[in-house]
Amino acid sequence: MKRLATTLALLTNVIFITFSSSSWSEQNDYNMTRGVTGISEQVYELHMLIFYICCAIAFIVFGVMFFSIFRHRKSKGAVAANFHESTKVEIIWTVIPVIILIAMAIPATKTLVAMEDTSQSDLTVKITGSQWKWHYSYFGEDVEFFSLLATSQKEIEGIEAKGAHYLLEVDNPLVLPINRKVRFLMTSDDVIHSWWVPDFAVKKDTIPGFINEAWTKIDEPGVYRGQCAELCGRAHGFMPVVVHAMAEDDFDQWMSDKKQELALQKAAAQEALTQDLSMEDLMGQGESIYTARCAVCHQANGEGIPGAFPAIKGSEIAKGPVMAHIDVLVNGRAGTAMQAFANQLSDQEIAAVITYQRNAWGNDTGDTVQASDVNAFKAQDSAKEEI
Amino acid sequence: MSKPIEKAVKSAPAEAQTTANTTIAIEGDHDHHHAPKGLTRWLYSTSHKDIGTLYLWFSFAMFLTGGAMAMIIRAELFQPGLQLVDPQFFNQMTTVHGLVMVFGAVMPAFTGLANWMIPMMIGAPDMALPRMNNLSFWILPFAFLILIGSLFLPGGGPDFGWTFYAPLSTTYGPDSTALFVFSVHIMGISSIMGAINVIVTIVNMRAPGMTWFKLPMFVWTWLITAFLLIAVMPVLAGAVTMVLTDKYFGTSFFDAAGGGDPVMFQHIFWFFGHPEVYIMILPSFGIISAIIPAFSGKKLFGYHSMVYATCSIALLSFLVWAHHMFTTGMPVFAELFFMYCTMLIAVPTGVKVFNWVATMWRGAMTFETPMLFAIAFIVLFTIGGFSGLMLAIVPADFQYHDTYFVVAHFHYVLVSGAVFSIMAAAYYWLPKWTGNMYDQKLSLWHFWCSIISVNVLFFPMHFLGLAGMPRRIPDYAIQFADINQIVSIGGFAFGLSQLIFLWLVIKCIRGGEKATAKPWERAEGLEWTVPSPAPHHTFTTPPKVD
Numbered sequence: 001m002k003r004l005a006t007t008l009a010l011l012t013n014v015i016f017i018t019f020s021s022s023s024w025s026e027q028n029d030y031n032m033t034r035g036v037t038g039i040s041e042q043v044y045e046l047h048m049l050i051f052y053i054c055c056a057i058a059f060i061v062f063g064v065m066f067f068s069i070f071r072h073r074k075s076k077g078a079v080a081a082n083f084h085e086s087t088k089v090e091i092i093w094t095v096i097p098v099i100i101l102i103a104m105a106i107p108a109t110k111t112l113v114a115m116e117d118t119s120q121s122d123l124t125v126k127i128t129g130s131q132w133k134w135h136y137s138y139f140g141e142d143v144e145f146f147s148l149l150a151t152s153q154k155e156i157e158g159i160e161a162k163g164a165h166y167l168l169e170v171d172n173p174l175v176l177p178i179n180r181k182v183r184f185l186m187t188s189d190d191v192i193h194s195w196w197v198p199d200f201a202v203k204k205d206t207i208p209g210f211i212n213e214a215w216t217k218i219d220e221p222g223v224y225r226g227q228c229a230e231l232c233g234r235a236h237g238f239m240p241v242v243v244h245a246m247a248e249d250d251f252d253q254w255m256s257d258k259k260q261e262l263a264l265q266k267a268a269a270q271e272a273l274t275q276d277l278s279m280e281d282l283m284g285q286g287e288s289i290y291t292a293r294c295a296v297c298h299q300a301n302g303e304g305i306p307g308a309f310p311a312i313k314g315s316e317i318a319k320g321p322v323m324a325h326i327d328v329l330v331n332g333r334a335g336t337a338m339q340a341f342a343n344q345l346s347d348q349e350i351a352a353v354i355t356y357q358r359n360a361w362g363n364d365t366g367d368t369v370q371a372s373d374v375n376a377f378k379a380q381d382s383a384k385e386e387i
Numbered sequence: 388m389s390k391p392i393e394k395a396v397k398s399a400p401a402e403a404q405t406t407a408n409t410t411i412a413i414e415g416d417h418d419h420h421h422a423p424k425g426l427t428r429w430l431y432s433t434s435h436k437d438i439g440t441l442y443l444w445f446s447f448a449m450f451l452t453g454g455a456m457a458m459i460i461r462a463e464l465f466q467p468g469l470q471l472v473d474p475q476f477f478n479q480m481t482t483v484h485g486l487v488m489v490f491g492a493v494m495p496a497f498t499g500l501a502n503w504m505i506p507m508m509i510g511a512p513d514m515a516l517p518r519m520n521n522l523s524f525w526i527l528p529f530a531f532l533i534l535i536g537s538l539f540l541p542g543g544g545p546d547f548g549w550t551f552y553a554p555l556s557t558t559y560g561p562d563s564t565a566l567f568v569f570s571v572h573i574m575g576i577s578s579i580m581g582a583i584n585v586i587v588t589i590v591n592m593r594a595p596g597m598t599w600f601k602l603p604m605f606v607w608t609w610l611i612t613a614f615l616l617i618a619v620m621p622v623l624a625g626a627v628t629m630v631l632t633d634k635y636f637g638t639s640f641f642d643a644a645g646g647g648d649p650v651m652f653q654h655i656f657w658f659f660g661h662p663e664v665y666i667m668i669l670p671s672f673g674i675i676s677a678i679i680p681a682f683s684g685k686k687l688f689g690y691h692s693m694v695y696a697t698c699s700i701a702l703l704s705f706l707v708w709a710h711h712m713f714t715t716g717m718p719v720f721a722e723l724f725f726m727y728c729t730m731l732i733a734v735p736t737g738v739k740v741f742n743w744v745a746t747m748w749r750g751a752m753t754f755e756t757p758m759l760f761a762i763a764f765i766v767l768f769t770i771g772g773f774s775g776l777m778l779a780i781v782p783a784d785f786q787y788h789d790t791y792f793v794v795a796h797f798h799y800v801l802v803s804g805a806v807f808s809i810m811a812a813a814y815y816w817l818p819k820w821t822g823n824m825y826d827q828k829l830s831l832w833h834f835w836c837s838i839i840s841v842n843v844l845f846f847p848m849h850f851l852g853l854a855g856m857p858r859r860i861p862d863y864a865i866q867f868a869d870i871n872q873i874v875s876i877g878g879f880a881f882g883l884s885q886l887i888f889l890w891l892v893i894k895c896i897r898g899g900e901k902a903t904a905k906p907w908e909r910a911e912g913l914e915w916t917v918p919s920p921a922p923h924h925t926f927t928t929p930p931k932v933d
Binding site for chain 1: 650
């Protein structure tokens with residue numbers, strides 16, 4: 001029974017993905033999307049209304065101007081008139097634009113007030129931006145995860161062909177139910193980012209130390225893609241947002257599956273504490289984590305970017321005491337771009353990537369770091385804090 | 388004969404024929420006494436004309452430098468994927484391109500025009516504070532030497548966008564941020580000195596009879612611009628100083644962890660930034676208001692309403708800054724306030740456009756190159772105005788914000804707006820500056836290449852933004868590929884077209900058909916009463932204007 005449900009969920013997922021991928025490619029490449037929410041529809045209508053008004057004004061003003069340019073030219077024997085002031089005309093072309101503007105402001109105000117009303121939501125998701133990933137946390141559900149770019153470096157560098165969702169695909173998409181009012185609480189761990197999904201007409205800055213609010217109520221299931229909109233450093237262009245919108249039942253099913261998955265992960269992490277991995281295993285795992293998480297700043301060759309991101313190759317941290325190295329990964333470096341990875345990677349993963357850093361690029365310390373070492377450091381660290 | 392500006396509300400046709408007494412001013416004989424030569428002529432210059440020339444050449448050099456950076460940006464964006472530059476360097480290019488174009492190309496060009504033209508337009512022998520004039524120019528090259536030099540340091544130059552939002556520019560900025568801060572300080576000092584000079588000159592040195600409502604529009608718009616500069620450049624200086632202390636001295640102005648607020652940075656920056664965009668467009672309004680009447684054979688329609696419209700735009704510019712920040716999460720009340728104020732700016736701006744069209748209406752137009760650029764300005768600037776109006780609508784702005792739609796918008800008002808007006812001004816006054824007519828054929832090539840390529844470059848950006856492409860990204864999803872390619876081709880073409888202009892100006896300086904004192908038959912203003920080229924000293928005895 002359980003298996004059947006999972007298969008079904010998977011199947012619906014696949015259908016959504018295909019459906020929405022076609023809807024993504026079919027979507028207008030030249031105009032704003034109508035989107036899939038009541039609000040995004042209103043925003044689209046507003047956009048078109050103002051666009052048409054501008055076109056009408058342009059038609060009249062430029063029409064008069066070009067008529068004049070073709071008719072009132074000296075080469076056609078035109079003789080210049082002598083008028084150059086008319087208070088009446090000035091008043092007319094001050095008042096008419098004011099009336100047009102008021103006509104624009106009324107629907108804009110209505111839509112805006114609706115967009116900012118985050119009350120009475122059915123579900124709250126906290127979105128945290130950091131360089132260069134999103135973190136999603138479902139309130140009251142104990143479900144949270146990171147969402148990173150899934151496009152490979154090889155596609156970016158043109159070594160491999162680019163897929164259909166090049167730069168707009170992630171490892172763990174945000175999953176949301178349709179027909180429920182979802183409230184977003186947004187913040188950031190480092191610089192300002194901006195969470196944007198065009199199909200929802202939601203774009204809100206995530207600001208370190210402050211919490212912003214937004215909401216959406218999705219009408220149709222599908223996969224909706226967006227990007228970080230606020231310049232946030234080196235990999236700003238590589239920070240997509242992907243949302244899977246599911247029917248309510250499917251969402252509830254997904255939620256319980258996800259909880260199970262996270263519980264299993266936790267158990268595996270606990271088990272890892274009792275296991276010692278070989279150098280080879282650690283290096284293998286470490287390299288892939290390094291490539292995904294560290295190489296953006298510290299570079300694949302470990303040399304960093306002088307003046308911006310420090311080198312790991314030959315660095316004091318990587319060649320010095322292991323505990324200090326673990327400290328940097330677990331707690332990050334305050335006041336720098338180095339973030340704390342304690343909540344992003346498991347102890348096992350931290351151990352692997354440290355082992356990799358301590359042995360790659362000629363660092364050759366020969367140290368192997370195990371999950372239990374990381375765990376021991378954390379225990380010590382929190383004890384220290386309590387004192 | 389000259390009649391600088393139409394007198395007053397009560398139109399008196401008899402007065403319209405009055406002649407300014409200008410012959411006294413032209414004493415060219417005085418000229419050869421010791422016009423300095425060689426390097427020191429430029430280094431020690433206190434002549435408003437030489438300093439104006441320096442400003443203009445500097446601005447053109449920066450225009451090409453910033454343009455070269457734009458070429459790098461467009462080359463990287465020619466196709467999806469990372470091909471030419473590292474994302475970090477890409478960010479440095481977008482940042483320094485913006486800074487160089489705003490502070491190095493557009494603003495010094497206007498200051499150069501002000502230096503050359505304001506004294507001649509108001510019948511003054513020079514700027515009021517000639518030594519400060521020299522200083523305000525000569526610190527400028529050093530500011531840009533520091534800024535551009537920082538690109539070559541380890542870690543690179545500024546990479547946080549020309550808007551340098553904290554904490555990206557503080558905690559997360561490169562080591563060279565201090566140099567960026569100092570260079571902006573120097574630019575600010577230069578601008579403030581330039582503005583003070585303009586105000587003091589206009590207030591004190593107008594020729595007898597040159598009353599406020601006889602001032603040419605260019606002088607009016609520059610006067611208002613100068614007040615804006617004095618009001619907001621110190622705000623910018625404050626913003627960069629706080630960035631400096633946050634980064635290097637442990638303060639927390641923009642750091643929530645220390646009780647600060649990153650959004651406060653944006654409020655401070657845009658309190659400078661919004662008036663700044665009008666600083667870059669008001670003098671354009673003045674230029675266009677000089678050129679359209681000259682080639683329509685009619686007086687500027689609604690001179691007084693033009694002055695009032697300029698003043699109201701300047702005042703409103705202090706009330707709209709937060710429209711750059713709608714997505715930062717303001718209270719609805721604040722969003723509505725800033726939306727309404729922003730929409731209101733469309734009214735005086737509209738009045739200006741209507742006045743220009745009314746000036747052309749039933750005129751007898753000719754289409755020399757300055758006029759072509761002026762007409763292009765009106766059309767393309769207005770398109771930028773329309774997209775600005777769209778951006779003011781907050782719900783729609785949530786979709787437009789930080790996309791290529793915004794990039795399209797501000798390039799329409801800044802490139803086909805401000806830069807085109809500067810081109811128009813250059814063609815209009817080149818005969819006065821050099822004493823030679825420019826090469827007509829070459830100027831038409833420049834105009835047509837520019838106007839076609841500028842639209843190929845910037846118009847499709849509207850589509851990119853609406854389709855969802857964020858700005859300031861070095862790589863993009865594949866559905867944006869086709870349009871980006873077109874945009875890049877337009878970019879390269881526009882860049883190359885400007886070399887025609889460079890060649891034309893050099894050619895014009897070296898020779899060509901001799902220009903008369905008043906090469907444009909129907910142009911008005913005191914500047915046309917002095918010979919071409921304008922002698923070293925003009926108006927040593929003030930002309931009488933009545």
